[in-house]
Amino acid sequence: MADVLFNVFALLTVIAAAGVVLNRNAVNASMCLLLSLVGVAGLFVALDAYLLAFLLLLVYAGAIVALFLFIVMLLDAKGDVPAPIHKIPLLARIMAFALVTVGLISFFTRGRIVSPDLATTPALGSSLKLYAYQLFTIYLLPVQILGFLLLIAMLGVIVLSKKFEGMDDIK
Amino acid sequence: MIAPTLNAYLAISVLLFAIGLIGVLVRRNVLVIFMCLELMLVASTVALVAFSRFNGTMDGNVFVFFILTVAAAEVAVGLAIIVALFRKRQTTAVNELNTLKN
Structure with missing residues (x-):
């Protein structure tokens, strides 16, 4: 059962991600992004990280994609045409091809990590208590810095999007 | 049917990253x-x-928690x-x- 779910969500994630790149329409692309994020949340659940799956849906799918959609509608962004292949320099084409070849060869011949047994490994990510403990002991300073980061980001967004009176000469 | 091993998860991660990179370059x-x-x-x-799951540690999960927060701030500013x-x-x-340019 877990295998089937893993395969379904993995397929959903990758196909929807391809949809983000391939869709001409920006609205469709953001909808594909939403679908891809749902797939990633499913993978998180398969990895026993329930809180992170929930947060991913809440923050990414709920807030970020909604913000993207809002801006796409606001700016009325037109679809675009991808760069035609004959415009890409020959050197870049050769290098990209070589990189993909080397990557595929190394993926199939080596780089196999021995997967630890999941049954014996404790699923620490499923425990809500552990997150709280870690965030308020070991990672207390990063949490505080993150709070300042959010405050600074908020101020920055206000400064960026507000039109100030009598500042035309500076701009 | 692919078994959910560490390799499989890493392959998905690499695929997603590659697709995103292609999108950044092409669009x-x-x-x-x-x-x-x-x-x-x-x-x-x-x-x-x-x-984090396959090694039985907590640090990766907490790091993802931070990444989510920073991503939210980054998207707002961007x-x-x-x-x-x-x-x-x-x-x-x-x-x-x-x-x-120039």
Whole structure:
């Protein structure tokens, strides 16, 4: 059962991600992004990280994609045409091809990590208590810095999007 | 049917990251490029959570928690910059936003 779910969500994630790149329409692309994020949340659940799956849906799918959609509608962004292949320099084409070849060869011949047994490994990510403990002991300073980061980001967004009176000469 | 091993999760992470990178390189719309950037960020979180689960540690999960927060702030600021840019130049196509070139 877990295998089937893993395969379904993995397929959903990758196909929807391809949809983000391939869709001409920006609205469709953001909808594909939403679908891809749902797939990633499913993978998180398969990895026993329930809180992170929930947060991913809440923050990414709920807030970020909604913000993207809002801006796409606001700016009325037109679809675009991808760069035609004959415009890409020959050197870049050769290098990209070589990189993909080397990557595929190394993926199939080596780089196999021995997967630890999941049954014996404790699923620490499923425990809500552990997150709280870690965030308020070991990672207390990063949490505080993150709070300042959010405050600074908020101020920055206000400064960026507000039109100030009598500042035309500076701009 | 692929078994959910660490390799499989890492393969998905790499695929997602590669798709996002291709999108950043190929697409011309600033908004879509930004979406592909988000895709790359999410791809890295998949690898972190997978390593954390298979090694029985907590640090990867906490790191993903931080990444989610920073991503939220980043998107807010990035979209504000894009809107400010659109107000000035009336376009979201990157090949027309070339003032800094030359």
